[in-house]
Amino acid sequence: MTLQIHAVAEIEPSELRSLVVDNLGALLGEGARLVENMPQIDGCCLATSDTHNGSVLLSFDAVDPQRALLTGLARVDQLGSEMAALFLQDYQPPAELLILAPAAPPGLTLFSVACPVSWRHIQVLSVNGEFGMVINPAAEEMTAAEPIPLQRQPTIVESVLNPEEEQHFSQL
């Protein structure tokens, strides 16, 4: 049987998302899983890794690494707001941003000094008409810096409201 393998230049975001979800274990380690009840975010999915006992926001783009980085940063900002906590039980904002793209995003070196952001090289392939994803190990220079946690301190609201009050003030 001959394998027809070629690189894919264009892939639907939903198909890329499915590929990423299928490869969570390879990306984040055994036990990695999607956060339950998470509202879908365009171009990104939030995953937690049991291996690292923390949450990781994945931002991916099969073609444009810069778009993946900017989208990821915007979503970290969005998910860091208290509004995100209102949608989820036991919600933890992402502790790390992982960019999945075919090249390192411009500016990543600078960002990685201040934020826990890293990059994994991915390449989407078509194998006999089916999509697959090649995941290369993280570059050494991208993981050398000790990241500064993005985790915010509990806000006044989180520390003051009890579960009954949380329930009452979960909606208008």
Next chain:
Amino acid sequence: MHNPAWRPARLHTERLASIQHHFIDERPADSNTGKPVVTHTLPVHMAVAAGHPANALQPHYLVDALTRQLNIQTSAITEHPDWQLETIPLEHEATNANQGFILVFATANLEGVRLAYSGIKMLSATPSRQFGVLFSGARDAEFARLCQERLASGAWRFLGIRLHELGQLSAPGPNFSADLARLAEAVHRLWGTHSIHNQLEVDHT
């Protein structure tokens, strides 16, 4: 028949009166008459959410405009009133027992309601405190009412506190002067009822 020259002058005066809140002094000028100045301190808890709309009333503007309005409106009652609105940091609130009436300024959205409730909960550690809640930033009056009701029902249910609802104050516009005057009147009335021990006579020399 009135001299027509009077009419523009009167219109100018009315116009100035209607926009006087735009002319806010850094500090009210000290009267140098030697007469006692009565200082009133009104504590304000700011429950301003991250998403506080840019076109809503901003906290610093509220403080300046309401301070000025209170000084104007109460000058008929007190000869030299000196109102001071003080934003209170949460970590000191539980120990400040001299604050009988507290104004809560909140963003009219869910986060603002939660912040307002959290502040009220912490502040209510000191008994007999009263809270007047003012919202800003609602898309319409109905939404502001929803915010008021959610906060009021929670405060009553969990803390046993009846809130004084002060409604919504929009960003400066055509009705701002009248709305600000109504707010100042309500605040003054509530403050007078609940914070009479909060007055301090100071001699300015």
